[in-house]
Amino acid sequence: MISLGITEILSKLGFGASFLTNSFLIYLTIFHVRKIYGTYKQMIVYFAISGILLTGLEPIARPFCHNFNGSLIYFSVGTLDLPQFTVQLILSIWAGFYLQTISFISIQFYYRYLCFFDVKKAKSFGGLKTVLWIGYPLIIGASYSTFIFLFSIPDTYSDDYMRLIIIRKLCTYFSLRSEIFNIYELEITERPRFDVVFYDAEGNIRIRSLCFTVSSISMITVHYIVILYCGIRMHLNMKRELKKFSAPQRKLQRQFFHALIAQCSGPTLFLVLPAAPILLTPILSPIVDISVSWRTGWFYSIVGLYPPFDSIAYMVIVTEYKKVIRNILKRPSLICGGKHPIERTSKTSSSNQKT
Template sequence: MGSFEFSFIFAKIGFFTTLFTNLFLIYATVCHMRRLDFTYRTMISFFGLTGLIFSGWELISKPLRTTVSQKFFQFSIAFHAAICEAMIAMISIQFVYRYFSLLRPEYRKDDGKGTVFWLLYPVVPGVMYFCSFYIYCMPDQFTDAYLRTEMLSSYGLQIIDIPRFIIVSYNTDDTIRWKNMVFLIQGSVILGFHYLLILFYGIKMHFHLKKKLNEFSVTTTRLHKQVFRALVVQILIPTVIFILPCVSIFFGPFKIGWNVRTDCHILRAKFYSGSEGSSCLKNVC
């Protein structure tokens, strides 16, 4: 059994695990977590649904490989990355919302006002990241020549037969390939902005909770601590699984060989979605 077939089996296991945990998370959030306000319950449910899409996209696209053009699979690559970016933005906006709901009690009213904004905001960085693949990372003769030998030796495939986006930062004369470099800069700015939001509002929320402990009941205090702990775990998981490996590859010292097979990414992706739902269930429910 080839490594891709082996990874696809794990993709199935990961998807059905995610399907169970995230559907149960959505059910528990909507039907039983009445102590949380309407907007935050909706945000958790939307996050669980997005995790299902992220986990199931590989299973959806694989059966279409013989019937759909390469452009669909190129779209799938960008879409998968955009969903990951949107989920990071979704976590960051939860930090912002939880801080303001602590600071201003009117945010906790179950009237649903502003819910649409909190749900639609993550779409913006996701769409920006998706579009940047088509603007900055389309293959050309230089990038195909750069990776042709590696693709043939590692996968036994001709690079022109593969749906692809390619990032090569330098030309052969060591001049910067600005289109690819702008992609890295834009991605870093978007990601860095959301991590700054998480860090800033996470720290403020931590100290605000300490000040407000005497004003809350024991039940309310425990709830806020559980939600805060869930948010911290939610951002730690994708940071360890996706962000840190990508940072080391994209921004590590030059002239160091990296060869990470796609099936390794698939395994990480399937582990990620299920673990996010499980962490929410464990820390909040």
């Protein structure tokens, strides 16, 4: 059995990797990259910061999850001496970053879509309206966190149900060289947690659990529909629409599109796909009459991989980042503000040159 302490190590490593790669991306974007400016530059910085915050909350929240038949418990295995409500709040905020990330990716796809098909509308993303596209993902994330509190706060029935499993046979990590497996019992009512028990004692669907599941799946699905629609339309019409741009801009626009696909792949692989069995098992397990007792919280260990994955993919795909990195390696003085050899693209160029 793998020690639970490994999740703490992985979450800290994830935060370290996320902080370094995203900070480097932010630094390059703000101070060195010249062909990306305006709204899209702000979006890159925003996305990088949200990745740092997500992985930064994980070592504090120490989220874990256990699926047992028709139930799901989302709880903290952290050891910080904090009030239970505070840890619950951190757990809900951490979960809210799931939806915030997906919603913001859908905004990026929509923005790139407008850059192809309606430049005038794309310009509306700038100025004071920046608050709208920054605020929308925050509202979505906050809404999901609120739904968790409304529909998943523990009650007497869910506690009695979950007390049957008490999360036995968990283990504790003591050192890097050795793992000491220590079986212990955990009184579930003492842990900061959220419960989803889909059916009551008579086999009827519990409305609060249904509301949580439907709201979760709906919010994810709606944003993925936007991503798929915009992505497919851009892919099918890219050759025609790129004729509006100059040769250098055509190459850059293709790179932006490919980078956006990579940015979508990261959260899909590390956030959405692992969450699917966690959310659906409480519904399907009783229907197909299969007994389930899964430590699905191990999936959370890979969440910290997506921010560095996205940042590295972006810097690899967009050529200017690679050029800037090469120049910095050749001339370290650039880090301290030396003059960059890459000429800044004029902001007074025609509107169809803008990113």
